[in-house]
Amino acid sequence: MKRLVILGGGTAGTIMANKLRPRLDEDEWQMTLVDENSIHYYQPGFLFIPFGIYTKREVVKPRRRFIPRGVQFILSPVEEIKAQENKVVLGSGEVLPYDVLIIATGSQIHPEETEGMLEAGWHENIFDFYTLEGALALHQRLQRWEGGRLVIHINEMPIKCPVAPLEFAFLVDWWLGERGLRKKTELFYVTPLDGAFTKPVASRLLGDTLAQRGIQLIPEFNVARVDGEKNKLISWDDREVEYDLLVTIPTNMGAEVIARSGL
Template identity: 55%
Template sequence: MKNLVILGAGTAGTMMANHLVSKLPKKDWKIHIVDQFKTHYYQPGFLFLPFDIYTEEQVKKVGKKFIPKGVNYIQQRIEKIDAENNLVDLENGTLSYDILIIATGSKIAPDEVEGMMSEEWKKSIFDFYTYEGALALRNKLRDWQGGKLVVHITEMPIKCPVAPLEFAFLADSYFKKKKIRDKVEITYVTPLSGAFTKEFCSKSLGYLLEEKNIKLVTDFAIERVDFENNKIIDYIDKEVGYDLLVTVPTNMGDEVIERSCLGDDLNFVPTHPNTLQSLENENIFVIGDATNVPASKAGSVAHFQAETLTDNILLYIDNKPLKEEFDGHANCFIETGNNKALLIDFNYKQEPVTGTFPFSGIGPLKLLKESIFNHWGKLAFRWIYWNMLLKGISIPFVSRNMSLKGKNINN
């Protein structure tokens, strides 16, 4: 009996377990999935928690209920991957593998910036990329009476690159509803040269920041947080003052990748961008936020990756050439506040453009255009996530590779 081991039971790992359990011959293969945590979080929901749009119960469930029958679920801490000997050291024993899938995700590392994780952490300095951070920020915003709100990105890459911008837009709506928008100065601070990660988006959607009276500070490479004087300071001594700092700290791969000497400087695993096979070990595959591929770190990307990776696992078992198929496809709703959202669809080579999705000419969703339909799509994604994505069910009319149908490529 051969062993296929999946490390991590988050979005990517759970999807792979559901994809493979019905495709690998049970008489030859045993699938194991390892994760130390009981709770599975709907991480896109963390964006909505601070604004009381989602409740705590809507963004978390018991993870084991999504692991299919026939998969051996092991709830233990992963100590180290011994790639040379095809072994995984757990807190209580060792697990051997013939094929390993690394789906250990990424996490915030606020300690990477001097002063960020100070005595003011969760007092005047917050994140919303963790469940605990989003809840603490919700409690802060409920009573906050106004001042300088700074929404800040430390460095790229980060999970869901548009989430910080969505936070700024939702904050604008939130304070308007509380009738204190005139008492809140919102500033968006980014290390990039524009508000969006994609150039065409920045040019096309700059009006949103002006319309919502959100100040933009670009090319800000933070050196430290001066928490005693409520300022963030970059390497050329540029300063931005705040009363409330909502920051996206450095995102890094799991510490097990560092302990196993399998990652880059940020603990992301060097991965073939099209096959999702490890560049260093042919029987190791990587998916989701754990990879270093230049695709967006988002659940929809992991969903598209999972379909290609499933095919490639089967091809690898049969000693056949792998598909160089994954194209970096990402599909993302961007909440803009006031019950509206944008939709972008892009890949490694094609930036987001205007058009219709998923059908040419008729949509019904508009690309790079605000609409209430896109907002409903954003909210509906939570149901799709729990009931389709995690279970490895394809989304109708949305292909794993980006389609050019309906897109105005020559914009």
């Protein structure tokens, strides 16, 4: 019996399990999927939570529901991938040998990578919406928003779903308008890119759309640190952007197990 092991049961791991199980003979291939979390998070839905369009219920589902029959599910952290030995070590110490390994452990935000980001104001006037906790906390904060400088900020590239911050900018513009708060709010879009987006044509069109909506684009801003006491972003070339509310996309990084395993 050959063994196919999938690490991570998020979008990618779940799709691989569902696509491959019907294609691989069950008498020939044993399939196992490992994830440390019993909950599947529908991350694209996080974007809509700050505006009350989605609630937690819409984005949180039991992971087992999406794992097809014939795939063994192990609920456990993956401690190490021993690629030279074709083995995976789980948190319990259990060893899973494999013939084929699919790594689908995704990427996560790391606000601690930016000096000051977690020091003052985190989830008070600095929020992410790339985690469920961040999106829910931002929803609460927006309920109390009365106006001021609202800064949408990309810390560094690459990030998963690079269009999500732009979608957020257009959604918050609409949401503020609906509540009569748009004229009381200055919106800024701060990015390390040289324009609104990664691709030139889209960048030009989206840059124009930001301008039409009165959202000020601040390009080529590579943040060195966040001053949470003075509510400022400070770049490596000493430019400053003040905020009353900072909605940031912190540094995205792959799962720690990959680095730990020397891959």
